[in-house]
Amino acid sequence: MKQILLITDGCSNVGLSPVVAAAQALSDGITVNVVGVLDGGDLGEYGAKEIQEIAHAGGGMSRMASTRQLSQTVQMMTRKTVVQTIQQVVQKELKSVLGGEGAIEELPPEKRSEVVRVMDELGETSKLRVALLIDASASMKPKMAAVEEAIRDLMLSLQSRQGISELSVFHFPGNGHGDDASLDLDWTTNLSGVQSLFPKLQMRGTTPTGPALLQVIEHYRGRDDRRRGGEEDGMMSGYVV
Amino acid sequence: MVITGKWRRRRYRVERMLGEGANGKVYLVERDRRLLALKVGADTVDLQSEINVLQALEGRAGSRAEPFLHDVDDLKLAGGKEYPFYVMKYVRGTKLPAFLAARGAEWFPIAGYNLLQRLAELHESGWAFGDLKMDNILAAEYGHVELVDYGGVTAFGKSIRQFTEIYDRGYWNAGTRASDAAYDLFSFGVLCVQLFQEKALYRHTAGTLPQNRSPQELLKLASESPELRPFAGWLERAFAGGFRNAEDAGAAWSVVMRRIGTGGGPKKRTGAVPGWTKALFLLSSGALAAVLYWLLLGQG
Ligand SMILES: Nc1ncnc2c1ncn2[C@@H]1O[C@H](COP(=O)(O)OP(=O)(O)O)[C@@H](O)[C@H]1O
Ligand SMILES: [Mg+2]
Numbered sequence: 001m002k003q004i005l006l007i008t009d010g011c012s013n014v015g016l017s018p019v020v021a022a023a024q025a026l027s028d029g030i031t032v033n034v035v036g037v038l039d040g041g042d043l044g045e046y047g048a049k050e051i052q053e054i055a056h057a058g059g060g061m062s063r064m065a066s067t068r069q070l071s072q073t074v075q076m077m078t079r080k081t082v083v084q085t086i087q088q089v090v091q092k093e094l095k096s097v098l099g100g101e102g103a104i105e106e107l108p109p110e111k112r113s114e115v116v117r118v119m120d121e122l123g124e125t126s127k128l129r130v131a132l133l134i135d136a137s138a139s140m141k142p143k144m145a146a147v148e149e150a151i152r153d154l155m156l157s158l159q160s161r162q163g164i165s166e167l168s169v170f171h172f173p174g175n176g177h178g179d180d181a182s183l184d185l186d187w188t189t190n191l192s193g194v195q196s197l198f199p200k201l202q203m204r205g206t207t208p209t210g211p212a213l214l215q216v217i218e219h220y221r222g223r224d225d226r227r228r229g230g231e232e233d234g235m236m237s238g239y240v241v
Numbered sequence: 242m243v244i245t246g247k248w249r250r251r252r253y254r255v256e257r258m259l260g261e262g263a264n265g266k267v268y269l270v271e272r273d274r275r276l277l278a279l280k281v282g283a284d285t286v287d288l289q290s291e292i293n294v295l296q297a298l299e300g301r302a303g304s305r306a307e308p309f310l311h312d313v314d315d316l317k318l319a320g321g322k323e324y325p326f327y328v329m330k331y332v333r334g335t336k337l338p339a340f341l342a343a344r345g346a347e348w349f350p351i352a353g354y355n356l357l358q359r360l361a362e363l364h365e366s367g368w369a370f371g372d373l374k375m376d377n378i379l380a381a382e383y384g385h386v387e388l389v390d391y392g393g394v395t396a397f398g399k400s401i402r403q404f405t406e407i408y409d410r411g412y413w414n415a416g417t418r419a420s421d422a423a424y425d426l427f428s429f430g431v432l433c434v435q436l437f438q439e440k441a442l443y444r445h446t447a448g449t450l451p452q453n454r455s456p457q458e459l460l461k462l463a464s465e466s467p468e469l470r471p472f473a474g475w476l477e478r479a480f481a482g483g484f485r486n487a488e489d490a491g492a493a494w495s496v497v498m499r500r501i502g503t504g505g506g507p508k509k510r511t512g513a514v515p516g517w518t519k520a521l522f523l524l525s526s527g528a529l530a531a532v533l534y535w536l537l538l539g540q541g
Contacts, residue, residue, distance in 0.1 A: 157400065
């Protein structure tokens with residue numbers, strides 16, 4: 001299972017539309033979730049609409065959260081998305097076996113039990129990768145401590161799973177001039193050795209959300225290529241409910 | 242209002258709402274002149290995995306004498322929208338703070354002991370309760386305690402399915418979110434602190450940087466409460482993951498209870514044991530055999 005979690009507090013303002021980039025992620029099998037962090041202010045009508053559309057195009061969900069609720073929100077979204085991803089696969093299976101919509105609600109309660117047991121098991125044991133994409137534009141500066149805390153908290157939850165869970169972190173705009181995003185931390189299963197996630201961050205003005213998303217998708221692809229394209233982690237390929 | 246199950250057609254008359262949480266609403270209902278609790282879920286999959294836990298608990302050997310789970314079905318609203326529900330035993334009681342406010346803090350040790358016993362029953366079957374918090378505990382007459390909301394119950398070794406920040410071991414930088422008995426005992430410890438130091442606890446969580454949250458801070462709050470002071474050693478062990486399971490923890494808890502003389506636990510206050518009970522106890526060992534022998538001979 002692959003997820004991108006975008007944490008932002010405003011609108012994109014350069015490059016490709018992030019909604020288009022999110023749609024591309026989804027067709028690569030990556031679900032995109034978005035958290036709009038607001039403290040006091042708000043994202044504005046346009047910003048709120050954008051994060052909704054990004055999540056919609058990326059097959060994920062969007063939430064607004066204050067810095068105080070950030071850890072909890074991130075944790076909850078990641079978990080819910082795991083459940084939903086599995087639900088979609090199971091739904092397809094049910095549809096081909098039983099016809100109809102394949103919705104679990106169509107089954108009588110006594111039949112649901114076994115299906116949900118299998119779903120819970122998959123949710124706990126499937127391989128999971130989450131790439132965090134952090135908006136580091138100037139307005140995010142006072143929120144970065146909360147963001148780092150939320151990332152560490154997410155790692156703790158992921159580490160408690162039985163399945164392998166990896167996390168990577170990007171921020172945007174990138175460090176170099178014209179870089180859309182920079183990789184802060186490559187795929188890892190552990191953060192305990194990492195002193196600071198964003199040691200010398202220069203918070204700059206533009207918000208290239210779309211191009212940054214593309215870069216994360218590329219990073220996912222690079223990883224998959226390195227594994228010689230074979231042995232796709234397709235979490236339950238061949239699984240029959 | 243009457244709820245009729247879509248699949249099994251059982252009818253329940255709704256009396257009133259009992260409570261509401263993040264996953265559903267619970268109503269007091271009546272069927273065949275029996276009061277039951279009916280939980281309507283927001284999400285079918287979430288509710289079903291909770292039901293699966295209840296069924297697994299029901300099925301284990303030597304489990305509860307009376308069934309907890311009574312029915313599982315869906316309900317259909319007039320508008321056509323459907324919701325999953327299950328029906329369970331109606332647990333009478335109030336939340337612990339209200340219970341202690343009404344009966345007095347002297348009921349705290351025994352209520353705590355009883356809560357540890359409820360946890361021990363789960364631990365014995367290889368489950369942690371997970372989301373142990375004030376809302377999910379109901380206390381009644383004589384410090385009787387029951388757990389409600391099995392949505393967080395997690396088999397040992399898996400990641401805790403549902404938790405609430407302030408009771409979470411990970412939140413206090415004191416360990417993982419993988420299910421084990423110690424996870425519940427940590428939450429139990431936070432619960433104790435919350436019972437007697439609620440304001441200080443909230444002030445602390447609001448004003449402390451995440452990396453500075455630690456069990457030591459919880460212990461400091463506990464040491465400022467006269468009710469918790471006798472349990473300081475116990476709490477320290479619970480926060481350090483020093484108990485094997487809730488049974489272990491319960492035994493240590495009852496040692497404290499005896500020391501401070503609140504009775505309860507497996508042994509009663511000696512002063513409260515009437516003379517005839519002692520006589521009966523003496524009789525039961527050896528003496529009983531003699532009495533029986535005498536009776537039988539007498540009959541013969
Ligand atoms: N069996 C029951 N008997 C009496 N009250 C109950 C019962 N189950 C739940 N409640 C009440 O309803 C509230 C919400 O139920 P709960 O199962 O905790 O929902 P959620 O999973 O959404 O948190 C509980 O806090 C409790 O007060
Ligand atoms: Mg609850």
